[in-house]
Amino acid sequence: MAAPTVTPELDSAGAARRLGPTYAQVVKLSRYQIRDYLRSYRYILMFGLVTIIGSILTLAVGYYRPASLISDPLAFYGTLWGGGSVVVIVFAAVIFGGDAIAGEFQNKTGYFLMGLPLRREAIYAGKYLAALVASLTALAFYLVILVANGLYYFGGSAFPWQLGESVVLAIVYLLAVLGATFLFSSLFKTSTYATLVVAVLFLFGFSILQALVTDLAKIEPWFIISYADSIIGNAFLNPYPAHITVTTATRFMPSETVYTPTVAEGVVIMLGYFAVTTLAGLGLFEREEFT
Amino acid sequence: MTAAAIEVQHLTKRFGSFTALDDLSLKIEGAKCVGFLGPNGAGKTTTLKMVTDMIFPTKGECFLNGVSVQSNRKVALSAAGVLIESPEIYPSLTPYEALEMVADVRGVPRAEWKGRIDEVLAEVKMSDWADKKVGRFSKGMKQRINIAAALVHDPQILILDEPATGLDPRGMAEVRTIVRGLKKRNRLIFMSSHILAEVTDVCDEVALIDHGKLRFYDTLPNILSRFSAGQSTIDAAFSRPLAPADVTAQITSLPGVEGVETLDPRRVRIKFSGGLATQENVLKALAGSGLGLVAFNETSSALEEIYLSQIERGD
Numbered sequence: 106m107a108a109p110t111v112t113p114e115l116d117s118a119g120a121a122r123r124l125g126p127t128y129a130q131v132v133k134l135s136r137y138q139i140r141d142y143l144r145s146y147r148y149i150l151m152f153g154l155v156t157i158i159g160s161i162l163t164l165a166v167g168y169y170r171p172a173s174l175i176s177d178p179l180a181f182y183g184t185l186w187g188g189g190s191v192v193v194i195v196f197a198a199v200i201f202g203g204d205a206i207a208g209e210f211q212n213k214t215g216y217f218l219m220g221l222p223l224r225r226e227a228i229y230a231g232k233y234l235a236a237l238v239a240s241l242t243a244l245a246f247y248l249v250i251l252v253a254n255g256l257y258y259f260g261g262s263a264f265p266w267q268l269g270e271s272v273v274l275a276i277v278y279l280l281a282v283l284g285a286t287f288l289f290s291s292l293f294k295t296s297t298y299a300t301l302v303v304a305v306l307f308l309f310g311f312s313i314l315q316a317l318v319t320d321l322a323k324i325e326p327w328f329i330i331s332y333a334d335s336i337i338g339n340a341f342l343n344p345y346p347a348h349i350t351v352t353t354a355t356r357f358m359p360s361e362t363v364y365t366p367t368v369a370e371g372v373v374i375m376l377g378y379f380a381v382t383t384l385a386g387l388g389l390f391e392r393e394e395f396t
Numbered sequence: 397m398t399a400a401a402i403e404v405q406h407l408t409k410r411f412g413s414f415t416a417l418d419d420l421s422l423k424i425e426g427a428k429c430v431g432f433l434g435p436n437g438a439g440k441t442t443t444l445k446m447v448t449d450m451i452f453p454t455k456g457e458c459f460l461n462g463v464s465v466q467s468n469r470k471v472a473l474s475a476a477g478v479l480i481e482s483p484e485i486y487p488s489l490t491p492y493e494a495l496e497m498v499a500d501v502r503g504v505p506r507a508e509w510k511g512r513i514d515e516v517l518a519e520v521k522m523s524d525w526a527d528k529k530v531g532r533f534s535k536g537m538k539q540r541i542n543i544a545a546a547l548v549h550d551p552q553i554l555i556l557d558e559p560a561t562g563l564d565p566r567g568m569a570e571v572r573t574i575v576r577g578l579k580k581r582n583r584l585i586f587m588s589s590h591i592l593a594e595v596t597d598v599c600d601e602v603a604l605i606d607h608g609k610l611r612f613y614d615t616l617p618n619i620l621s622r623f624s625a626g627q628s629t630i631d632a633a634f635s636r637p638l639a640p641a642d643v644t645a646q647i648t649s650l651p652g653v654e655g656v657e658t659l660d661p662r663r664v665r666i667k668f669s670g671g672l673a674t675q676e677n678v679l680k681a682l683a684g685s686g687l688g689l690v691a692f693n694e695t696s697s698a699l700e701e702i703y704l705s706q707i708e709r710g711d
């Protein structure tokens with residue numbers, strides 16, 4: 106053979122040295138996963154969805170011109186970003202993460218990856234990183250649509266600092282939703298189930314649970330993520346609502362206690378979801394067999 | 397002392413109450429091809445999946461170059477090229493990109509990628525397809541890319557599970573050529589197969605398993621002599637049909653010949669003892685016999701007979 110030949114890997118020590126650290130392998134792996142995402146129908150689907158959501162909102166605001174929204178950037182972003190970003194995030198998470206692990210089993214691509222000298226954690230993390238980057242691009246696209254509207258209505262004041270804060274909070278929420286998606290993806294080994302469960306839970310399951318907990322148990326629903334994610338919209342409220350508000354009783358309604366998470370509390374809850382789901386998902390994946 | 401390239405210790409795998417692999421121990425080293433032979437369901441894939449940490453042993457452990465696969469898959473798999481269960485490749489990637497991913501993750505220096513990838517794609521005869529999406533490829537074409545992926549970092553150890561799966565006869569022959577080339581370059585190939593011809597053709601040693609149990613592991617010549625009890629077999633072909641009387645008079649009567657089986661009117665299988673000396677005399681006698689000898693081959697069925705006698709009937 107005339108073509109050049111690499112130094113053969115004659116012993117494991119030398120070969121291992123060439124592999125480099127695990128975190129570098131994670132980044133490498135994620136690059137190829139992202140390349141796969143960019144070309145797959147998923148990307149088109151996700152960007153199609155954001156385009157549709159963005160167009161509907163743009164047209165609705167442009168047509169009805171609700172005074173409360175187009176006179177105040179904070180109210181504008183509070184409604185459209187606060188309400189819309191969480192939906193975009195859940196869609197992105199299921200579209201990019203739903204089959205991230207399950208697909209490796211379903212489509213037999215796992216046998217290709219598992220033949221490589223990668224720790225199982227590196228495979229999980231590399232796929233997570235790729236799904237995160239893909240989701241972030243979708244979220245950024247949504248943000249661009251809103252900011253374009255904002256520039257049209259508010260000109261120079263289209264960038265309140267609260268928008269920056271809220272974007273950061275939305276990214277933290279994305280970490281948590283993706284964490285849960287990956288957990289279900291490795292739990293079910295079937296992307297359809299993972300997608301369904303995450304969509305149902307994050308689009309209404311947790312909200313229903315939260316309502317039940319607050320109404321029936323009358324405690325602060327600090328363990329429910331839909332409670333925490335309200336900080337993404339609340340970031341635009343000025344002044345920020347008090348942690349606990351007790352409404353005064355009226356003739357028709359008894360007094361009620363309303364809980365609002367502080368930003369710090371919300372962040373901690375979301376990071377908690379991220380940590381727990383990721384550890385659980387990793388733990389599962391470590392024990393899964395490619396039979 | 398350096399550790400064996402592949403070592404398997406008391407490897408056992410149960411699926412529920414079914415024992416797919418039962419206490420397999422093997423130690424493989426050197427530069428050669430070891431055939432891992434057994435009928436369908438014998439436990440070959442199960443074994444190789446444990447050797448590459450795709451499934452977990454119920455008992456036992458596997459080592460590559462002395463590194464435990466079960467406790468450090470990253471380092472253990474670094475010196476091996478692996479092809480198990482005909483994987484799918486991400487359909488939107490091209491062969492070139494898929495191989496680039498392997499080279500990248502395996503730490504092949506970037507400057508060597510192109511040369512290496514071109515080389516292995518040429519070896520599996522897929523150069524013309526390097527930049528087409530894998531998604532539309534046939535099973536055989538994908539398998540060729542999988543073989544290339546196992547070779548791209550020029551590994552010291554190759555673990556191949558039925559590499560000829562999905563390939564046409566030409567592809568199978570090409571796989572054998574690749575394996576021979578690897579042996580020349582001092583690589584170790586551990587290759588499962590249920591195809592005897594493939595194993596006899598390229599393997600130096602054979603490990604036979606059946607029903608999850610290792611029957612034997614030895615060099616091919618040792619196996620042949622051990623199980624044939626001093627008997628050898630030759631297939632002879634003639635230009636015209638043989639009369640039964642001729643067979644008895646001119647073949648069975650030859651010194652050393654212990655039996656003659658008529659395969660078809662023009663071909664017989666001759667069993668004899670006395671090794672090469674007898675073989676030489678039989679050939680001489682047949683060539684001068686006027687029976688019209690046109691071919692005289694060492695039978696490929698020697699291993700087949702051993703194989704059939706060693707594996708339990710599945711029914």
Ligand SMILES: Nc1ncnc2c1ncn2[C@@H]1O[C@H](COP(=O)(O)OP(=O)(O)O)[C@@H](O)[C@H]1O
Pocket residue numbers: 396411414416434435436437438439440441442443
């Ligand atoms: N995940 C599994 N669950 C139950 N049985 C299995 C599983 N995988 C393999 N087996 C059984 O283990 C035996 C060995 O299978 P395998 O190693 O694939 O055989 P082969 O030698 O053909 O590669 C077969 O009887 C097969 O049915």
Ligand SMILES: [Mg+2]
Pocket residue numbers: 440441442557558
């Ligand atoms: Mg098999």
